[in-house]
Amino acid sequence: MAYERSDSPGADGGDALALKILVAGGFGVGKTTLVGAVSEIRPLRTEERLSRAGELVDDTGGVDRKTTTTVAMDFGRITIRAGLSLYLFGTPGQDRFWFLWDELSQGALGAVVLADTRRLEDCFPAVDYFEHRKIPFVVAVNCFEGARSYGARDVSRALDLDRGTPVVLCDARDRDSGKEVLIRVVEHAGRMHTARLLDTVG
Numbered sequence: 001m002a003y004e005r006s007d008s009p010g011a012d013g014g015d016a017l018a019l020k021i022l023v024a025g026g027f028g029v030g031k032t033t034l035v036g037a038v039s040e041i042r043p044l045r046t047e048e049r050l051s052r053a054g055e056l057v058d059d060t061g062g063v064d065r066k067t068t069t070t071v072a073m074d075f076g077r078i079t080i081r082a083g084l085s086l087y088l089f090g091t092p093g094q095d096r097f098w099f100l101w102d103e104l105s106q107g108a109l110g111a112v113v114l115a116d117t118r119r120l121e122d123c124f125p126a127v128d129y130f131e132h133r134k135i136p137f138v139v140a141v142n143c144f145e146g147a148r149s150y151g152a153r154d155v156s157r158a159l160d161l162d163r164g165t166p167v168v169l170c171d172a173r174d175r176d177s178g179k180e181v182l183i184r185v186v187e188h189a190g191r192m193h194t195a196r197l198l199d200t201v202g
């Protein structure tokens with residue numbers, strides 16, 4: 001189920017709608033940061049310290065000053081407008097937690113794939129994952145300082161995305177920027193789901 005109706009009323013007095021959105025992408029790309037920046041509730045986090053033992057398996061190359069990593073998920077909530085809120089589920093970034101993705105993606109309306117242009121290839125698995133499962137997604141480039149800036153078109157080409165897949169630039173630490181990304185996901189997912197519906201009836 002991609003959404004649920006909650007008991008609290010929406011602006012027009014109708015039921016409020018709560019949609020599930022995943023925030024995915026490679027290790028250390030800013031998923032936990034994004035969920036924390038936009039969430040109106042204190043986000044649920046499952047961070048563990050990156051340990052010396054983990055250095056052998058945790059790929060910290062290119063990720064500066066990172067001391068913790070997500071081991072299960074992030075959870076947050078944001079109201080997009082009266083009557084429409086999003087439940088955000090941030091995925092763990094490391095390969096060894098892949099087994100959690102199927103569970104987390106159950107019932108998701110759409111997803112954000114966060115990307116870092118210094119390590120663009122790290123988001124290939126997330127892109128593949130959502131493409132195969134036909135879960136609508138947008139690619140959000142988290143613009144770290146010091147990273148060369150690329151246009152949305154370059155990123156789209158480098159990732160070999162379908163033409164309709166939106167690419168947006170963002171700052172995962174900034175609430176408005178994060179909210180903008182989430183609005184794009186909802187719009188894109190809405191278009192994709194409508195097109196599929198028309199396909200099945202037509």
Ligand SMILES: Nc1nc2c(ncn2[C@@H]2O[C@H](COP(=O)(O)OP(=O)(O)OP(=O)(O)O)[C@@H](O)[C@H]2O)c(=O)[nH]1
Pocket residue numbers: 026027028029030031032033034064065066067068069070071091092093094142143144145171172173
């Ligand atoms: N300069 C800069 N630093 C950022 C930005 N986003 C995140 N960071 C930092 O980058 C590091 C990684 O952020 P996280 O949010 O933990 O990344 P993650 O994708 O959740 O990582 P995993 O769960 O371990 O895969 C943290 O030290 C953040 O403070 C950004 O936009 N700019």
Ligand SMILES: [Mg+2]
Pocket residue numbers: 031032033069070074090091092093
């Ligand atoms: Mg994280």
